[in-house]
Amino acid sequence: MEAEQSGMSVGAQHAAPVGQNVDVAIMHIPRQKLAAAIVRKYRPEDRDAVRRICYDTGLMGHPIDPYFGCFELFADYWMNYYTDYEPESAFVAELGGRVIGYLVGCKDTSVQREMQGKAIMPQIRRKLFRFGYKVDRRFFAFMWRYVRTMWRREFVDEPINEYPAHLHMNLAEGYRSGGIGSKLLAAYLEYLRANGVKGLHLGTTSYNKLAVPFYKKWGFRLVSESPFTMYDGIVPEKITLLFFTREV
Numbered sequence: 234m235e236a237e238q239s240g241m242s243v244g245a246q247h248a249a250p251v252g253q254n255v256d257v258a259i260m261h262i263p264r265q266k267l268a269a270a271i272v273r274k275y276r277p278e279d280r281d282a283v284r285r286i287c288y289d290t291g292l293m294g295h296p297i298d299p300y301f302g303c304f305e306l307f308a309d310y311w312m313n314y315y316t317d318y319e320p321e322s323a324f325v326a327e328l329g330g331r332v333i334g335y336l337v338g339c340k341d342t343s344v345q346r347e348m349q350g351k352a353i354m355p356q357i358r359r360k361l362f363r364f365g366y367k368v369d370r371r372f373f374a375f376m377w378r379y380v381r382t383m384w385r386r387e388f389v390d391e392p393i394n395e396y397p398a399h400l401h402m403n404l405a406e407g408y409r410s411g412g413i414g415s416k417l418l419a420a421y422l423e424y425l426r427a428n429g430v431k432g433l434h435l436g437t438t439s440y441n442k443l444a445v446p447f448y449k450k451w452g453f454r455l456v457s458e459s460p461f462t463m464y465d466g467i468v469p470e471k472i473t474l475l476f477f478t479r480e481v
Contacts, residue, residue, distance in 0.1 A: 310357060
C-alpha cells in the first residue's frame with residue numbers, strides 16, 4: 234500500500250482527478266516568512282501532526298482521502314515504523330509553533346522491512362479484520378489498484394545494498410518551495426554521516442514535479458525508471474516510478 238477521518242462519503246470512482254475541480258483556497262506563506270522555519274528532531278508530541286501531513290500529502294503531494302478514505306489505516310501503514318520504532322531518525326519543520334513538514338527515514342531499510350512485516354502489518358491486519366478501521370468503498374477500490382499493480386510487477390526492488398538508508402519527506406500545502414525541504418534534508422544527511430551510513434536512496438514518481446528537480450539538485454542520481462499504472466485515471470498523465478541514490 235503506497236498510498237480522517239473519513240468524513241467524505243464519496244466513492245473513489247466519483248472523485249475528480251488530482252488537479253481538477255479543487256474548490257478549497259490554499260494559504261501560501263510568503264517566502265520571507267518561511268525562512269523563519271526551524272528544523273529539529275522529532276518528538277513524541279509531534280506524532281499526530283506528522284500523521285496528518287502524511288495523509289494530506291499522501292497522493293504525491295495531494296490529499297489521499299478522496300481515494301483511500303481512512304486516515305488511521307493509511308497513517309499506521311506509512312508512519313508507525315518511523316514514529317514508533319526509529320523516531321531518532323525523524324525530523325520536523327516548525328513555524329510559529331506549528332509542525333508544517335517532516336522528514337522520516339531509517340538507517341537500514343532491511344531493518345525497517347523486517348519490522349514492517351513482523352510487527353506493523355500483523356497489527357494492521359488484526360485491527361482491519363476486527364473492524365477497527367472505518368473503511369468504505371474508497372479503500373477497496375484503492376486496494377484493487379494496489380493488487381493490480383503488484384500483478385503487473387510494477388513495484389521494483391529498492392537499491393538497498395549500497396544505499397541502505399531511505400527517507401520520506403512531506404511539507405504541508407502552502408509551505409513548499411521556501412527552502413524548508415533543503416533544511417530537512419541537510420539535517421538528515423548530517424545525521425546519517427554521524428551514524429556512519431554511507432548511502433541513501435528514495436523513491437518517487439514523475440508526477441511529483443517539485444520533488445524530482447529538488448533531489449537532482451541535491452546530488453541524487455536517477456538509477457531506475459519504470460511504468461507505474463497504479464494511479465491511472467487519478468492523475469491526468471501517465472507516470473513512471475523513479476528511484477534515486479546518492480552517497481552520504
